[in-house]
Amino acid sequence: MTESTPLLKRARDEEENLEYEEYEDFEMSPRVKYSLLTLGILSSLAVLYFFTVFLPGYFIPESTDLVDIIKVSDSNVQLIPLKPIKKTGFELFAYEDNQLKGEEMELSFPEDFSYEYNSNNKEHKRKVERLILIGDIHGHYIQFRHLLRKLNYNAKKDHIIVLGDFVSKGPDSIKVLDYLMKNKIDCILGNHEYYVLQNYASFHGKQFPDFVNGSAHSDGLSIEGFNDDPEFLLAKKLQADHIKYINSCPIIKKIGEVPIYRKKDSNDILNGGVSTKSTRKGVVVHGGLRWDLSLYEQQPVDNLEMRSLIGPYFNQSTDDPHEPNAVSWSKIWNKQQKLLKSDESLVVYYGHDARRGLNLKNYARGLDTGCDRGDLLSAMVLWNELQDGVVIHKEKAVQVHC
CATH class of the missing domain: 1.20.5 (Single alpha-helices involved in coiled-coils or other helix-helix interfaces)
Structure with missing residues (x-):
């Protein structure tokens, strides 16, 4: 060892x-x-x-700054009194009601669709043959195109105003936006477009715009309490041009002289339409108007969201029609306008209130007919005819199934 x-x-x-x-x-x-x-x-x-x-940068579009939202503007269009060449009249509408199945269609008037014009007015406004007001589209592009086909829409001869809520809820908000922008279609702001702008500003760290009339600023709506999830998801996807278009939509738009007719005459609105020599000044808004305020005194939160007014004084708005003492704002508006002189009263076309559907009164006409819940998408068409030297003002509702 x-x-x-x-x-x-x-x-x-x-x-x-x-x-x-x-x-x-x-x-x-x-x-x-x-x-x-x-x-x-x-x-x-x-x-x-x-x-x-x-x-x-790859998945989120480049952002853009927001500008102040105009409270009241002018549509800057004028209806040309039309006179049919043939005594048999002319077709303003295509009466087929065939469903579009997703295919793209080019829309135009028939080749024999011709008029004589009475153009003495020298105002610098865009002269058009028809003014078309369309209720809440909510991103339902196919139904929107179906409605345009039924209307025989012609971008050169017609002027369309969409009454807010043209995006959100439905499947094709971006396709609707692209079409509106491509065809330079006029718009007013709805509550859902407003939510999109809010979420866009929040997501991109942009300053949210004021509501303005010239230099008169007013407070914006608070984002707190809004169901902003769908609008947040949409806002992240939108290109700068989409946002600029939405941001360009005012709260209220003046549309000039519109027909005024009795309640019983409105029964013909879906058939041949109504005809009258009488007119009142017309405006469009998404939600509604307060009867006790002038156009320039209106509050955006009312205009975007109101469905009813709360009694007994009816000077407070609510979006809940079931709230105690709540009465449809249009009912109060209609009653109050009847008390005014003809040159002081206003006819309001609006959306937002699908529960009440096509709601026609002398001075208030609701056009939200519940397309998003599978009911109808509605348009109100206004045009003038020259008959024996007299201008006749006409109005007709056109609808398609959703």
């Missing part, structure tokens, strides 16, 4: 020396360490850039 001890000790020493030598062979030099450290830092920066800059 004693003789083998030096040999065992020598073997152990040699093994330790070998391990030490192997360790020394694989030790990195300072230059290699520096190179690997630099590579690691650059790789980390590249990964950080990819996830924080490249991916958001």
Whole structure:
């Protein structure tokens, strides 16, 4: 045993020396360490850039600033009195009610659709043959195009105003926006478009605009309490041009002289339409108007969301028609307008209130007929005819199933 001890000790020493030598062979030099450290830092920066800059820039559209929202504006259009060449009259509408099945269609008037014009008015307004007001579309592009086909819509001869809530809820909000922008279709702001603007400003860190009439500013609506989830998802997808279009929509728009007729005459609104020599000044808004305030004194929260007024004084609005002492704002409006002189009263076309459907009164006409819940999409068409030297004002409702 004693003789083998030096040999065992020598073997152990040699093994330790070998391990030490192997360790020394694989030790990195300072230059290699520096190179690997630099590579690691650059790789980390590249990964950080990819996830924080490249991916958001690729999937999230470039943002744009928002401008102040106009409270009251003018449609700047004038209806041309039309006179049919043939005594048999002319077709303003296509009466087929065939469903579109998703295909794109080019729309135009028939080739024999011709008029004589009575154009003595020299005002600098866009002269059109028909003014078409369309209720809440809510992103239902196919039904919207079906309605345009039934109307024989012609972008050069007609002027369309969509009455707010043309996006959100439905499946094709962006397609609706693209079509509105491409055809330069007029608009007013609805509560859902307003929510989209709010969420867009919040998501992109933009300053939210005021409501203005010239230099008169008013407070905006608070985002708190709004069901903003669908509008938030939509706002993240919208291009800068989409937002600029929505941001251009005013709260209230004046549309000039419109027909005024009795309640019983409205029974013909879906058939041949109504005809009258009498007119009143007309405006369009999404939600409603307060009867006790002038146009320029109206509050945007009322105009965007109101469905009823609360009694007994009816000077407070609510979007809940079931609230105690709540009465439809249009009923109060209609009653109050009858007390005014003809040159002071206003006829209001509005949307937002699908529960009441096509709601026709002398001075208030509701056009939200519940397309998003599978009911109808409605348009009100206004045009003038020249008959024996007298201008006859006409109005007709056109609807398609959703």
